[in-house]
Amino acid sequence: MTSVSSLFAPVEEDLQILTENLKKLVGNRHPILYAAAEHLFTAGGKRVRPAIVLLVSRATMPGGDLTPRHRRLAEITELIHTASLVHDDVVDESEIRRGVPTVHSRFGNRIAILAGDFLFAQSSWYLANLDSLEVVKLLSEVIMDMAQGEIQQGLSQFDTSLSIEAYLDKSYYKTASLIANSAKAAAVLSDLKPSMTENLYNYGRNLGLAFQIVDDIFDFTGSTEALGKPAGSDLQSGKLTAPVLYALEEKPYLETLIENQFTSEGELEQAIALIQESQGIERAQELAKHHAQLAVKCLADLPPSPSLQALIKMADYVLRRLY
Amino acid sequence: MTSVSSLFAPVEEDLQILTENLKKLVGNRHPILYAAAEHLFTAGGKRVRPAIVLLVSRATMPGGDLTPRHRRLAEITELIHTASLVHDDVVDESEIRRGVPTVHSRFGNRIAILAGDFLFAQSSWYLANLDSLEVVKLLSEVIMDMAQGEIQQGLSQFDTSLSIEAYLDKSYYKTASLIANSAKAAAVLSDLKPSMTENLYNYGRNLGLAFQIVDDIFDFTGSTEALGKPAGSDLQSGKLTAPVLYALEEKPYLETLIENQFTSEGELEQAIALIQESQGIERAQELAKHHAQLAVKCLADLPPSPSLQALIKMADYVLRRLY
Numbered sequence: 001m002t003s004v005s006s007l008f009a010p011v012e013e014d015l016q017i018l019t020e021n022l023k024k025l026v027g028n029r030h031p032i033l034y035a036a037a038e039h040l041f042t043a044g045g046k047r048v049r050p051a052i053v054l055l056v057s058r059a060t061m062p063g064g065d066l067t068p069r070h071r072r073l074a075e076i077t078e079l080i081h082t083a084s085l086v087h088d089d090v091v092d093e094s095e096i097r098r099g100v101p102t103v104h105s106r107f108g109n110r111i112a113i114l115a116g117d118f119l120f121a122q123s124s125w126y127l128a129n130l131d132s133l134e135v136v137k138l139l140s141e142v143i144m145d146m147a148q149g150e151i152q153q154g155l156s157q158f159d160t161s162l163s164i165e166a167y168l169d170k171s172y173y174k175t176a177s178l179i180a181n182s183a184k185a186a187a188v189l190s191d192l193k194p195s196m197t198e199n200l201y202n203y204g205r206n207l208g209l210a211f212q213i214v215d216d217i218f219d220f221t222g223s224t225e226a227l228g229k230p231a232g233s234d235l236q237s238g239k240l241t242a243p244v245l246y247a248l249e250e251k252p253y254l255e256t257l258i259e260n261q262f263t264s265e266g267e268l269e270q271a272i273a274l275i276q277e278s279q280g281i282e283r284a285q286e287l288a289k290h291h292a293q294l295a296v297k298c299l300a301d302l303p304p305s306p307s308l309q310a311l312i313k314m315a316d317y318v319l320r321r322l323y
Numbered sequence: 324m325t326s327v328s329s330l331f332a333p334v335e336e337d338l339q340i341l342t343e344n345l346k347k348l349v350g351n352r353h354p355i356l357y358a359a360a361e362h363l364f365t366a367g368g369k370r371v372r373p374a375i376v377l378l379v380s381r382a383t384m385p386g387g388d389l390t391p392r393h394r395r396l397a398e399i400t401e402l403i404h405t406a407s408l409v410h411d412d413v414v415d416e417s418e419i420r421r422g423v424p425t426v427h428s429r430f431g432n433r434i435a436i437l438a439g440d441f442l443f444a445q446s447s448w449y450l451a452n453l454d455s456l457e458v459v460k461l462l463s464e465v466i467m468d469m470a471q472g473e474i475q476q477g478l479s480q481f482d483t484s485l486s487i488e489a490y491l492d493k494s495y496y497k498t499a500s501l502i503a504n505s506a507k508a509a510a511v512l513s514d515l516k517p518s519m520t521e522n523l524y525n526y527g528r529n530l531g532l533a534f535q536i537v538d539d540i541f542d543f544t545g546s547t548e549a550l551g552k553p554a555g556s557d558l559q560s561g562k563l564t565a566p567v568l569y570a571l572e573e574k575p576y577l578e579t580l581i582e583n584q585f586t587s588e589g590e591l592e593q594a595i596a597l598i599q600e601s602q603g604i605e606r607a608q609e610l611a612k613h614h615a616q617l618a619v620k621c622l623a624d625l626p627p628s629p630s631l632q633a634l635i636k637m638a639d640y641v642l643r644r645l646y
Contacts, residue, residue: 124466125460125463137452151434154434
């Protein structure tokens with residue numbers, strides 16, 4: 001069984017350089033941000049997003065060589081992702097992420113909001129200094145998408161009329177947009193022609209959707225230990241994901257439970273049981289598989305390389321986490 | 324006596340177009356943001372920042388004509404300013420701004436953080452679509468400066484060892500950077516040569532500093548009614564501004580009161596009285612005057628126009644608010 005870190009083998013050294021650089025970039029202007037940066041960039045993040053950028057970069061450059069601009073793009077991707085996590089944790093009042101206290105629980109709301117703003121601002125600034133208007137446009141679209149996705153998610157809490165299409169849109173905005181647009185941006189920095197950069201966008205888009213769907217399935221199949229939070233947490237907070245939306249088609253009583261927002265004892269457990277009895281989880285697995293397969297197809301035109309192999313295996317890996 | 328709106332006469336129509344456009348831009352993607360946008364862009368903001376951009380644009384373009392890019396830049400400037408206000412109000416837990424409830428008190432913390440993120444994201448996106456890397460760099464520097472200024476302000480609360488230089492640095496980051504860099508960006512869009520764009524940067528920098536110093540003086544000379552908050556509010560929250568820093572040189576007991584953070588009854592009133600007895604307010608007025616005069620000198624090379632006259636009068640106006 002492949003582990004995520006062995007998948008990243010072609011860019012493992014690059015990821016170590018990236019982590020050190022991120023601490024320096026963020027800590028540079030402020031002692032207080034230095035503490036936050038140490039905290040943020042040491043706390044066992046899997047670095048999936050910058051790894052994809054680095055792998056796409058090596059898979060699209062002649063000889064597999066990285067330029068400093070590719071490295072900077074990978075750093076910007078992780079800065080944007082981290083900024084969004086810091087604000088999400090304030091908004092969701094989360095106390096723990098990746099097994100360690102969140103910035104807002106450790107440093108307070110004030111510092112968490114400002115640190116998130118600073119990370120977003122810094123990513124815009126480094127982005128501008130990549131000197132490619134196309135890349136600036138791709139990544140600023142992402143920042144806007146992420147804010148929109150978070151707002152849509154907030155608005156659709158406990159809304160049982162949510163469609164699978166609206167769920168996928170929201171998942172694109174919240175998760176897949178960053179992976180899709182940063183994969184495309186890496187290809188743009190490698191000077192690939194537009195049809196090829198579009199393929200990499202679609203690779204990232206489908207991989208990101210598969211990722212999100214699999215994560216959403218875990219809310220019903222994972223253990224509290226593996227998830228770092230109790231099973232059914234997403235459902236409890238009103239996030240209606242693929243397994244729930246499919247289960248709603250079979251189990252009308254689920255609608256009543258959700259609209260009641262699990263206010264009575266045992267209602268959450270009852271809802272989880274209904275979802276587990278239904279075809280919801282299986283259908284969501286099929287949906288994830290569909291997107292993972294589409295992702296792999298988008299790589300067809302790339303020349304063979306260890307990085308290409310790793311990108312293909314990423315899609316397998318996402319699905320293998322399911323079983 | 325000149326009012327601020329008569330100063331803006333050469334761009335009054337432009338400002339009306341801007342307000343309508345901002346509501347459309349922000350409300351476009353979301354009904355909930357539409358409500359926030361209506362709230363934000365109707366609530367009697369003075370539109371000083373976009374007015375300066377529009378005046379610089381008209382003063383630097385042949386025939387005084389605005390391009391759509393100049394208008395968009397003015398809108399971006401107001402978006403960035405508004406985003407920072409929304410987050411500042413969450414961080415400072417302010418309930419009222421410009422006489423109306425803040426976004427966070429009306430819609431809650433969650434929507435306020437997300438709306439601020441969305442406004443920042445949108446400004447980055449519109450910025451990228453101005454198709455000038457130089458302008459993107461200037462304005463992303465601003466967003467980073469504003470986050471840094473807010474953090475520095477947080478760190479230096481009640482710190483009586485703060486120097487006037489550090490106070491001016493912080494005022495540049497929080498206030499003057501946006502005015503300076505957006506004035507320069509307007510000149511860049513008008514294709515002025517670098518020495519001229521630099522003059523407009525310095526106009527904005529000095530005008531912004533004068534503005535901030537005058538605002539800080541009002542904390543000690545304004546009425547609760549005019550300020551929309553009780554006199555001495557900044558001091559009470561630990562913001563040590565020019566009048567306080569100068570007064571500290573004369574009144575050693577002020578240091579004790581500040582370091583005690585006004586925890587005992589009457590200490591805040593005592594501190595305000597010490598500042599009013601000192602030369603602090605007068606010296607701060609001199610400092611504001613110095614920067615306003617520097618600002619006017621930076622306009623020496625511009626051709627005569629109603630917009631140039633308005634830019635010159637802006638500096639007078641800032642000082643006239645003092646007396």
